[in-house]
Amino acid sequence: MENLAALAAGFAVALTPSNMVLMLVGVLLGVVIGVLPGLGGANGIAILLPLTFAMEPVSAIIMLSCIYWGALFGGAITSILFNIPGEPWSVATTFDGYPMAQKGRAAEALVAAFTSSFFGAFVAIVMITAIAPLVARFALRFGPPEFFAVMFLSFAAFVGQGRGSAWKTIASMMAGFLFACVGLDTVTGALRLTFGSMELMRGFDFLVAVIGLFGISEILIAVEEGLRFEGAKARIDPGVVFRVWRELPRHGAIALRSSFIGCWMGVTPAGATPASFMSYGMARKLSRDGAAFGTGRIEGVIAPEVANNAAGVSALLPMLALGVPGSPTAAVLLGGLIMWGLQPGPMLFVEQKDFVWGLIASMYLGNVAAFLVVLTLVPVFAAILRIPFTIIAPLILIACAIGAYTVNNAMFDVMLMLVFGLIGYVMKKLDYPLAPMVLALVLGNRTEQAFRQSLLLSEGSLWVFFHGWLSGLIMTAGLVLLAWPLIGRLTASVRARMA
Amino acid sequence: MTARLDHTQGDGMTSRRTLVGAAAPFFALSLALAACPHPAAAQGWEPSRPITLLVPAGTGGRADQMARAIQGIVSKHNLARQPVVVQNKPGGAGAEAFLEVKNSRGNPHLLVITLSNLFTTPLATGVPVSWRDLTPIKMMALDQFVLWVHAESPWRSVPEFIAAAREGRLRMGGTGSRQEDQIITVAIERATGARFTYVPFRGGGEVAVQLVGRHVDATVNNPIEAVQHWRSGTLRPLCVFDSKRLTVTDKVTETMAWSDIPTCKEAGLDVEYLMLRGIFGAPGIAPAVVEYYVTLLDRVRATPEWQHLMTEGAFNLTTMTGEPFAQWLAREEERHRSLMAEAGFLAR
């Protein structure tokens, strides 16, 4: 195994004491960045990038990638504790993570999220180590029709089986699509739904909307029942880690499937966001009691967290091997590589072996370090919920405002966040499901873009999606998933008649 | 290991102190800030608070990279008394950043780095802002564009490519819509009479990979976005959209260097396009302020890091200030207007 020898050499590079310290600093900074709103992975790394100028490229990339791991782990924390996803790919984690916290199981949810994240990351790193060049070539097969097919699959996995009124689900999703449309149309450059307003030209950033819809509205719902948060009485004992670990192997199938989805989405690179939604949706659809999802099922935390970390890690592969960033954070890292005189692309693996394998070795070490760090911090995070409501609520409001502001450095977004908070509150009270709206908001633009790019390429023929075997296969899988509840009902009734 | 990497390592000698090395800039900076909010002006003008460098695009793009390189260089070589703070304002295809500068008349601590959207965004969206509303400080460099095709495509030269494009609609991939890549495409159409199907993607790297995967037929990627695929033998450059050949003579592949790529004009395609990488200030700032920034940016350009960045990206190293810069801007604006008018990209 040539790869293994190279990896061993890589460990030698990464394991120098100075690099180990950098790793730890990076991980800690990353967790802080992941928790602080408005300093998501991409921003955080962009901000710290100039500071690494004075370092060797290997050390610099090790530290920056550790910030990235830290942020990937840290993203789940606010999702679970306060229903505020700091990154698009943490949205799916809120669906079951926050209900768990409300039931006083915050520590369990956190441990499950971190362990799943680690599992996903680990699978992805092993994948990178073992079959990097092969996988990189797979990414080349992905043109616009394949991207659309993947987006379609995410929606198909997610849609259906929702509780409540079907009309309300449709209304919620369509409103999400409309919000996503506001601003510049990326395909033609035309302005849509802006009505001549400069502020609307910016469009509705996903984060602003979600901070409002999920975070602010949750505070409003919580205060209805008095000035306190549910889940404040969370028990924290060291045993929780082992309790959760004993339970996790039972969900091994979900974890494996989710890490496959994650690696695939990370490499292609569709990114961590569709990966997390897709694997959450699949976990729910394929589960025997899917209806219980959204009420605090541990699988609902495992599936998205495994997938988004697997995707987050494997997103570095197309970045290194092809020069295409799989996520905004990877895009910033890419900029860093270029600044240090490393040209990402097919030749990097040949010409800069030391660098590449040093980085891969640091992925192993960095993720272990990040995992240990966040795990030891679980009691601290869970204890945040014990802070009196009259202190934590304004702090959350402030954090949300900072988060909304820093997305575009725009004051208008802070107001928008409040408006979305009110919309979210009313919608929740009236049983409109919020998840479809957020899914549409997050993936709407890219789905539409891929659809139209494909039609540009095919000169208007819809068959383009079934033309290539890959897109055809994914589309078919999507159609099957879409029909899955129907199939389930059919087989059940057949079985009932047989009996 | 290449000479290039050694050179970078040489620069990084001081960083072995790691933890201190990593965190020191933070704390040193905060200390410096706390200690002297109002540094005494030695001579001429000096910044008295952090300098904000606006990026009219999101994080991770080329403009953002250059802004952060400037930030890093200034802090590493201690070129200014105050830190440079990079702030992204991607709203409205950059219009928001330009408007903020326009509305900050006389603010000496606000700069903006521009790309071609300084011309294209106001034209395409009708937002009332133009380069005349800002104070041009310095042209840092010009970004090159190269016509790329897949190495397995039958087109070995520009005339072959043009002939094929005239015969049937070829698919041209590019970054964004109504921006530089699409404008170049329109300019090619105008020069040759061929028609292309322009397919917009989100970033330059993605565009290059779409070409490698043969989902499109050609691109006009920047050198740095496609160089690795050229080296690995999957892409082929046909010509460069500059009036002169590129100056970098180090061999990129076995046989070719950047300087071996013909200009499009000498290859029979009369199209020229370079993208501005310039720094602008707020309107109405004092000449002493402009002078300070010109000197500061000159010192940035003189650092090895900057030169390294320029070679890496095979940039056109033209730099301008003052009147010549203003004339260049006026010419470019006019050219963008006529190209965009012809393509029907102007705001309705």
Next chain:
Amino acid sequence: MSEVPRGLRARPVEIATAVGFAALGGIAMFDSARIGFGWGFDGPQSGTFPYWVGALLMLASGAVLAGAVLRRTRAMFATSEQLASVARVFIPAILYVAAMHAVGLYVASAGLLAWFMIRLGGYPWPVAIASGVATAVIIFVVFELWFLVSLPKGPLEELLGY
């Protein structure tokens, strides 16, 4: 049925929300018609997608509206007490965002925290104000100084030289 709680009934809110969504759909269709919603030479035009999404939104909210109008329930949206609680948090939040324009994020944040602690938490005001100021200073150090992220500032920061 025993005592009916006072407050806002669900039905009017349901109707208003459905009308609001329908209006949103209508506006989207109107604006999309302006930029073209047909099938161009190479696929849909800019307005196509929002046009049909708007149409679907109108359809769906129409259905919700019909349901709400036809079904007379006495279900509550929120009781008066609940609404009062929500207002006690939401109104300061609005004022907070409004104040941010005038005095910047830091001063406004200090004020928000102090207000909550004094009015809702019953803390003594010196404690509350000290906490507010401490929070603002910590945010300032972390964002403005360490991470070099600039947040909205007002006259006070101007006075201090930032």
